[in-house]
Amino acid sequence: MQQIADWLEKLGLGQYAQRFAENDINFSILSDLSDQDLKDIGVSSLGHRRQLLRAIAELSGAEKGAQRLTAAAAAPVAPQPHDGAERRQVTVMFSDLVGSTALSARMDPEDLREVISAYQKCVAETVRRFGGFVAKYLGDGVVVYFGYPQAHEDDAERAVRAGLELVAAVTALKARVPLQTRVGIATGLVVVGDVVGSGEAQERGIVGETPNLAARLQGIAEPNTVVIAENTRKLLGNLFDLEDLGTKDLKGIAGPARVWAALRPASVESRFEALHASGLTDLIGREEELELLLRRWSRAKSGEGQVVLLSGEPGIGKSRLTAAMLENLSGEPHTRVRYFCSPQHTDSAFYPIIGQLERAAGLARDDTPQVKLDKLDAMLALASTPKQDGALFAELLSLPNDGRYPTLDLTPQQRRQKTLDSLTAQMEGLSRFNPLLMIFEDAH
Numbered sequence: 527m528q529q530i531a532d533w534l535e536k537l538g539l540g541q542y543a544q545r546f547a548e549n550d551i552n553f554s555i556l557s558d559l560s561d562q563d564l565k566d567i568g569v570s571s572l573g574h575r576r577q578l579l580r581a582i583a584e585l586s587g588a589e590k591g592a593q594r595l596t597a598a599a600a601a602p603v604a605p606q607p608h609d610g611a612e613r614r615q616v617t618v619m620f621s622d623l624v625g626s627t628a629l630s631a632r633m634d635p636e637d638l639r640e641v642i643s644a645y646q647k648c649v650a651e652t653v654r655r656f657g658g659f660v661a662k663y664l665g666d667g668v669v670v671y672f673g674y675p676q677a678h679e680d681d682a683e684r685a686v687r688a689g690l691e692l693v694a695a696v697t698a699l700k701a702r703v704p705l706q707t708r709v710g711i712a713t714g715l716v717v718v719g720d721v722v723g724s725g726e727a728q729e730r731g732i733v734g735e736t737p738n739l740a741a742r743l744q745g746i747a748e749p750n751t752v753v754i755a756e757n758t759r760k761l762l763g764n765l766f767d768l769e770d771l772g773t774k775d776l777k778g779i780a781g782p783a784r785v786w787a788a789l790r791p792a793s794v795e796s797r798f799e800a801l802h803a804s805g806l807t808d809l810i811g812r813e814e815e816l817e818l819l820l821r822r823w824s825r826a827k828s829g830e831g832q833v834v835l836l837s838g839e840p841g842i843g844k845s846r847l848t849a850a851m852l853e854n855l856s857g858e859p860h861t862r863v864r865y866f867c868s869p870q871h872t873d874s875a876f877y878p879i880i881g882q883l884e885r886a887a888g889l890a891r892d893d894t895p896q897v898k899l900d901k902l903d904a905m906l907a908l909a910s911t912p913k914q915d916g917a918l919f920a921e922l923l924s925l926p927n928d929g930r931y932p933t934l935d936l937t938p939q940q941r942r943q944k945t946l947d948s949l950t951a952q953m954e955g956l957s958r959f960n961p962l963l964m965i966f967e968d969a970h
Contacts, residue, residue: 529552529553530543530546530547530551530552530553531543531546531547533553533581534546535659537577537578537581538675538676539574539577539578539676540654540659541654541657541676542567542568542569542574542578543654545567545568545569546567548567549567551567553585556582556585557582557585559578559579559582561575561576561579564578564579611717611718611719611731611733612717612718612719613715613716613717614673614674614677614715614716614718615673615681615713615714615715615716616671616672616673616674616681616713616714616716616718616732616736617671617672617673617681617682617684617685617711617712617713617736617758618669618670618671618672618711618712618713618716618732618736618737618739618740619653619658619669619670619671619672619685619688619689619709619710619711619740620667620668620669620670620709620710620711620737620740620741620743620744621649621667621668621670621689621692621707621708621709621744622666622667622668622707622708622709622744622745623642623645623666623667623696623705623706623707624705624706624707624708624749624750625706626642626665626666629641629703633702633703637702640701640702641701641702641703641705642665642666644699644701645666645696645699645701645705645707646663646666646668648692648695648696648699649668649670649692649696649707650668651695652688652691652692652695653670653688653692655688655691655870656672656684656685656687656688656691656870657672657676657678657681657684658670658671658672658684658685658688659671659672659674659675659676661732667744669737669740670685670688671718671732672684672685672688674718674719674732675719679840679841681713682711682713682758682761682762683761683762683765684870685711685713685758686711686752686754686758686762686765686766686788687791687870689709689711689752689788690752690788690790690791692707692709693707693709693750693751693752696750697750706749706750707749707750708744708745708747708748708749708750708751708753709744709747709751709752709753710739710740710741710742710743710744710745710746710747710752710753710754711740711743711752711753711754711755711758711788712736712737712739712740712743712754712755712757712758713736713755713757713758713761714734714735714736714739714755714757715734715736716732716733716734716736716737717732717733717734718731718732718733719731735779738778738779739755739776739779739783740755742776742777742778742779742783743755743776743785746774746776746785747787751787752787752788753771753785753786753787753788754768754785754786754787754788755783755784755785755786756783756784756785756786759786764792765791765792766788766789766790766791766792767788767789767790767791767792768786768787768788768789769786769787769789770784770786771785771786771787772784772785773785790891793884793885793890793891806846806849807846809843809846809847809850812843812846812847812850815847816847816850816851816854818834819834819847819851820851820854822834823851823855823961823963826961826963827860827961836848845967848965848967855963858961859960859961860960860961860962860963861956861957861959861960861961861962861963862963862965863882863886863953863956863962863963863964863965864882864964864965864967865878865879865881865882865964865965865966865967866878866881866882866967866968867966867967867968867969868968869968876922876945878966879922879949880922880923883902883905883919883922883923884923886905887901887902887904887905888901888905889901889902889923895925895926895928896928898923898925899920899925899928899930902916902919902920902923902925903916903930906919906952908956909952909955909956910955911948911951911952911955913930913931913932914931914932914934915948915951915952916930916931917931917932917933917934918934918941918944918945918948919948921941922945
């Protein structure tokens with residue numbers, strides 16, 4: 527399956543590698559795939575499906591149309607990469623293994639190779655989950671691009687989340703010796719895409735100050751820390767807890783550079799509001815859409831439940847329109863429940879539910895399990911939630927049962943269904959007191 531993953535990565539579609547692996551798709555059956563097959567396994571973008579079908583046709587021979595791949599073609603054959611550089615904004619991550627020189631002095635070369643290979647594999651797997659592209663390996667260092675070859679509106683955020691996740695993943699690696707890493711992250715304009723070298727040494731070149739800055743930031747980072755540049759910090763809003771490290775003189779960088787340490791994701795209620803902490807611009811040209819939302823809310827208040835879907839390309843103002851609606855309802859008595867989904871947590875169906883429960887209960891990072899359970903009880907009491915449902919919510923939040931809830935002997939399927947039923951009952955309980963407004967943002 528690694529051959530398929532490499533092929534998808536070269537196409538700039540590495541985010542689908544897991545989908546192909548889950549469905550046991552290898553080179554021998556690629557030519558049998560149809561547009562509907564790709565859609566069924568989770569390739570929802572029409573453009574990506576067309577790109578994949580075109581690449582499959584190239585693999586099997588354009589002159590023979592949909593001819594089946596032969597056994598020889600099942601080798602890792604990929605279309606020649608387009609040798610064209612382009613100017614774009616990229617967030618560059620530079621990750622380095624701490625103390626590798628000392629390790630090389632006291633470890634057998636074969637043992638050291640295993641350690642470095644495990645580290646590099648850990649880096650590659652972690653950053654790919656966040657849409658990162660492994661550009662090159664430099665000994666025990668790894669250079670990763672976010673924003674190339676595929677760009678996202680939140681590449682800087684993805685890079686920092688990947689960096690924090692990487693620190694935790696490397697620390698947890700079961701290696702011959704405890705491992706630590708340093709991460710530097712910078713964002714800026716670069717020229718990227720030139721194919722440099724040939725064969726196994728081939729890589730995508732990048733020109734600009736940004737990769738040099740990321741490397742220098744990695745060099746000043748303490749073990750198991752993520753250090754970011756000022757341009758990256760400006761793109762993060764209040765999404766992370768940061769520590770200002772002041773200005774640093776970095777070799778090869780003109781003038782002092784202000785740098786920050788990313789500590790952890792911040793406990794924010796709304797990603798949109800965290801990115802617009804300085805205030806919102808006026809909403810222009812959305813009067814009709816806002817009136818539609820308010821009319822639907824009026825129907826819901828009269829007892830006729832409503833569901834409205836806001837869909838569209840990133841950046842067209844879906845979250846801003848939602849914020850405008852909430853401003854209009856600020857003076858009305860109602861109960862508001864907000865769920866924030868994430869493209870990085872599509873494998874966890876309950877991720878937005880857990881986040882909402884933690885915010886509603888006011889759980890703090892440094893609370894003891896006992897305090898968290900007390901806060902959970904106080905929140906559940908507002909909706910008259912039964913004790914057995916409280917046991918399910920505590921388990922959902924990974925809180926230990928200290929005896930205040932009954933022990934539930936359920937199969938995984940029964941536990942899941944009971945949890946869904948309890949969540950539904952909780953919403954019904956809240957709606958008895960006030961009109962209930964539920965918002966799911968960034969649904970994927």
